[in-house]
Amino acid sequence: MPILEFNIVNPLTYLGPILGMNLLVLLIHIPIVGGFGMAAYYIIKYLKKFYGERPIPKEWQFFWLAMIWGTIHELIEVPILYQWIVGQALLIVFFVIQILTGIYLVWGSYLLAKKYILK
Amino acid sequence: MLKKSIWKKVSYLAIVPVNPKPLVIGIKYFNINTLMGQPLGWLKWPTLIGLVFSALACVVTAYFLAQYTKSFFAERKIPRSWRFILWGVFITAIAEIGEILGFYEWPNAGLIETNLLLLIPHAIGGALIGLGAYFLYKEVVS
Numbered sequence: 001m002p003i004l005e006f007n008i009v010n011p012l013t014y015l016g017p018i019l020g021m022n023l024l025v026l027l028i029h030i031p032i033v034g035g036f037g038m039a040a041y042y043i044i045k046y047l048k049k050f051y052g053e054r055p056i057p058k059e060w061q062f063f064w065l066a067m068i069w070g071t072i073h074e075l076i077e078v079p080i081l082y083q084w085i086v087g088q089a090l091l092i093v094f095f096v097i098q099i100l101t102g103i104y105l106v107w108g109s110y111l112l113a114k115k116y117i118l119k
Numbered sequence: 120m121l122k123k124s125i126w127k128k129v130s131y132l133a134i135v136p137v138n139p140k141p142l143v144i145g146i147k148y149f150n151i152n153t154l155m156g157q158p159l160g161w162l163k164w165p166t167l168i169g170l171v172f173s174a175l176a177c178v179v180t181a182y183f184l185a186q187y188t189k190s191f192f193a194e195r196k197i198p199r200s201w202r203f204i205l206w207g208v209f210i211t212a213i214a215e216i217g218e219i220l221g222f223y224e225w226p227n228a229g230l231i232e233t234n235l236l237l238l239i240p241h242a243i244g245g246a247l248i249g250l251g252a253y254f255l256y257k258e259v260v261s
Contacts, residue, residue: 001160001162016139017139031246036248039204042255046256095166098172105177109187
């Protein structure tokens with residue numbers, strides 16, 4: 001595998017000759033990436049509104065960060081799928097982002113559960 | 120004419136193009152030594168760990184969020200926002216498992232893994248999480 005390589009790949013022919021299928025796969029990335037992006041956007045708006053001047057609790061900070069990293073995670077999967085970018089450098093970045101997303105998700109949700117239930 | 124022929128060539132520059140005759144299930148092509156058809160070399164284990172960790176993190180998060188909503192709202196009805204977020208995370212966990220299969224089976228990923236385990240749950244999960252967060256904001260505003 002190369003260190004880093006860029007390719008020009010047409011997403012409308014990548015998965016075979018059926019245009020509809022290619023288009024569907026391409027468009028399906030809008031809710032995937034957009035969903036996480038929308039969550040990051042609305043969660044911070046919610047927190048600012050709900051907590052106002054008060055400090056935002058750690059569990060919510062982590063949960064919001066998980067949505068930010070989740071968006072980057074989903075975004076980076078698009079060039080991986082279409083092989084627009086190929087290489088070890090990309091996989092290392094992808095690995096780091098996956099680990100960060102996972103840690104923030106689990107930590108945030110664990111602290112939420114701990115704060116309200118487990119004590 | 121020239122533009123058309125250039126575009127045609129560009130279209131097929133994919134390094135590892137998908138199998139033109141897609142399989143129903145491609146599990147027999149599952150190979151942790153390659154990702155998207157590219158040999159992984161020393162990145163074999165970090166890549167596998169990253170992908171498995173992602174899927175496990177979603178499962179564990181869904182569990183904690185289920186515990187949180189169940190106890191926090193107790194007898195009250197769980198609001199639409201939290202139901203959406205919880206289901207979104209759970210369905211995304213399915214998609215993350217599908218992702219492992221799809222990435223490692225490429226270019227012979229089966230239609231079942233690609234569609235039922237990867238693309239459709241990923242889109243539904245992402246949309247639910249996004250909508251859930253939107254409703255969460257709406258609930259506090261109204």
